[in-house]
Amino acid sequence: MKLKKIMAGLGIGCFSVLALVGLGGCGDVSLSTITQNFAELETVFQDNPSVFSHGTIDGMESDYVISYGTKIDSFVDADVEGFGELEEIYNATLVIASDYVDSNKHYVTNLHESDLSSGTRRQLNILNSSITTYRDSIEDFLVERTNFITYFDNFETPILPGESKPSIVRDAYLRRFKRSYGAMVANSVQLCSDMAEVIESTEILNLLETTSPTTVADTEVVKEYIRAKMLPIFSEFQITEIENKMNWAGQTQTATKTRIDTLLQNLQTAFESYKKDFVTSTASLQVLTNQQITEVFNMTSKFILDTEDYMDALIGLNIERLAVSFDCDMERYLNSNNMAEIYLEKLEQFVTKILPNFENQVVEMIY
Amino acid sequence: MKRKWFIVILILAIVAVVLTIVFINLFRERDTRSLANNINSVVVEGYLNDESDEYRTINEYLDTIYPLIGSQEERAEIQNMQNTYKAYVVYGEFVNKQFVFSTYTNVYREKSRNVSRNFSRAQNSANSLENYIEENRDVTSGSDFWTANSWANCKQYMQDLFTYTVNAFDNLGDIYTSCVTSPTMNNDLTALVFETAKALADDTVQNVTTAGHGASLLNFVNNYLTPEQEDVILEYIYNTTAQGNVKIITEQTEGWEEIYNRFLAGAIA
Incomplete structure (x- = not known):
């Protein structure tokens, strides 16, 4: 009897494991669910017209210009420390990411469900998850924005650019607001990247390499794809690793901090160049041959591999730990992270050489 | 009888440990x-x-x-x-x-x-x-x-x-x-x-x-x-010129020696 019970238990256990494994492939998200989630995302924007309005950021026209109300508008100025980047970097990044998502969601949600490959289904699952994560972070942002504006409406007096009147409370509210803003921007960039992955998985990009004749519209698709793939380079460093994790400006000024400051300035210069070349450029696109399109995609594939090393270097360097636990002292930090110098050099190499080399080559080909 | 069961359990435990170590080494991510x-x-x-x-x-x-x-x-x-x-x-x-x-x-x-x-x-x-x-x-x-x-x-x-x-x-x-x-x-x-x-x-x-x-x-x-x-x-x-020269050297096609000598001197393009 005991033996029968043991055998029965083992049998049920094996069956359960097999069932779980078998069912593991089920549960792919449907296109209608993704459509629904995109609609709900759109509703969030439409329900908050005082937050997301139509306007221009850095020469880019968009429906995602963040507004703060009259009082804070007087603070959101490049000359007031801590505020300048809200428009230059945060909002600009959000606008670029949102533009790509909006441009391509119609294509994605109108794919034929029965024709989807397993790769595309996998990417769609990821995309769906990104939509909901992004929507949640917008909700958080809306709350923090309200708190931020309320503080200024009730407690803060206007501070003119150039006046130094430190306000610990104001800075605390600003940092908290920027973190929720940064999280929202990071999620928008993630959504943009995941959208690009879905596009890639549908092999529409392969069609551009093989079908003739090609048109300027095809070059536009290529340009937008590259633009989407490049965007995380800027947001991951400036926003996710620096702004979202610490008060970088308040860290101990050492030779290493100066080096990273220079790197951030170079990154910002690269971001300006990226916007000029891939977002606001009015130069005419060329009609590329299939061979040229293949060449551009090959270059891009290689560049993406280099970008992965760049991201690994960002994570490996762990600037937050370097700054907070080691006061930006690289010599001490090396005892704890023996590859830190290598990671920092890789970041410098990527931002100052690899990134501009790639961008120049692409620009030369597509315009 | 008790001793017999003890030996069986001990052997099963040893086999389980050995199998665990083998599977961990087989499937761990190598870097x-x-x-x-x-x-x-x-x-x-x-x-x-x-x-x-x-x-x-x-x-x-x-x-x-x-x-x-x-x-x-x-x-x-x-x-x-x-x-x-x-x-x-x-x-x-x-x-x-x-x-x-x-x-x-x-x-x-x-x-x-x-x-x-x-x-x-x-x-x-x-x-x-x-x-x-x-x-x-x-x-x-x-x-x-x-x-x-x-x-x-x-x-x-x-x-x-x-x-x-x-x-x-x-x-x-x-x-x-x-x-x-x-x-x-x-x-x-x-x-x-x-x-x-x-x-x-x-x-x-x-x-x-x-x-x-x-x-x-x-x-x-x-x-x-x-x-x-x-x-x-x-x-x-x-650099397509450099890529072409590297190909000539590695395949040793006609004229490769001259390009190789320039390559040795630091001029690949």
Whole structure:
């Protein structure tokens, strides 16, 4: 009897494991669910017209210009420390990411469900998850924005650019607001990247390499794809690793901090160049041959591999730990992270050489 | 009866532990961290760092002893080994900057232990040589007599350092080409550079008592692997002329010798 019970238990256990494994492939998200989630995302924007309005950021026209109300508008100025980047970097990044998502969601949600490959289904699952994560972070942002504006409406007096009147409370509210803003921007960039992955998985990009004749519209698709793939380079460093994790400006000024400051300035210069070349450029696109399109995609594939090393270097360097636990002292930090110098050099190499080399080559080909 | 059950359970437990260890080793994610750390320690803190005590002491000693050695062949040997050492300092720094960004491959599995072993032996030789020089220089107050006659005792350490280092890098070039993930820093040009460095090093080993071979290796490495020359490799993937020349050299098609000679001199495009 005991033996029968043991055998029965083992049998049920094996069956359960097999069932779980078998069912593991089920549960792919449907296109209608993704459509629904995109609609709900759109509703969030439409329900908050005082937050997301139509306007221009850095020469880019968009429906995602963040507004703060009259009082804070007087603070959101490049000359007031801590505020300048809200428009230059945060909002600009959000606008670029949102533009790509909006441009391509119609294509994605109108794919034929029965024709989807397993790769595309996998990417769609990821995309769906990104939509909901992004929507949640917008909700958080809306709350923090309200708190931020309320503080200024009730407690803060206007501070003119150039006046130094430190306000610990104001800075605390600003940092908290920027973190929720940064999280929202990071999620928008993630959504943009995941959208690009879905596009890639549908092999529409392969069609551009093989079908003739090609048109300027095809070059536009290529340009937008590259633009989407490049965007995380800027947001991951400036926003996710620096702004979202610490008060970088308040860290101990050492030779290493100066080096990273220079790197951030170079990154910002690269971001300006990226916007000029891939977002606001009015130069005419060329009609590329299939061979040229293949060449551009090959270059891009290689560049993406280099970008992965760049991201690994960002994570490996762990600037937050370097700054907070080691006061930006690289010599001490090396005892704890023996590859830190290598990671920092890789970041410098990527931002100052690899990134501009790639961008120049692409620009030369597509315009 | 109880004892019988105890033995059965014990055997089952041992089998379970063994199977667990086997499955963990089969499915664990393999990486190149071990060799990356090894290279880093040798290049940043060890004998391949040009600011290390070993490097400075050994090179100062070799510079001092070179003019005091009577035999032309011995002088050539000293110079070849010294230049090879300097060349591998540059080569090591280049590899160290990239190797942390690499993936595990069969070539890594086959050759990494060999590299680590040779680095370890070379490091020991460097330490022994440095210690010998320091101790005996102190004892004899660094007299010319001691210096001239010390080479007989130092030679074996230097030869070991030279041999083990050459062996390490002969394999390291293959591992780099197989494992490093960046297409910008790992491509047909870098593969050709490593192969050529290997050929020049082998040439130096075969002709160690003939002057000039170590210098050829050092000049070549300085043409491609120093930080100042970084742009040559960084821009290669966009330079179709350089890519064409690399192809001509590797396939040895017509006219390859002339292009190869220009390549040796640092002009690939």
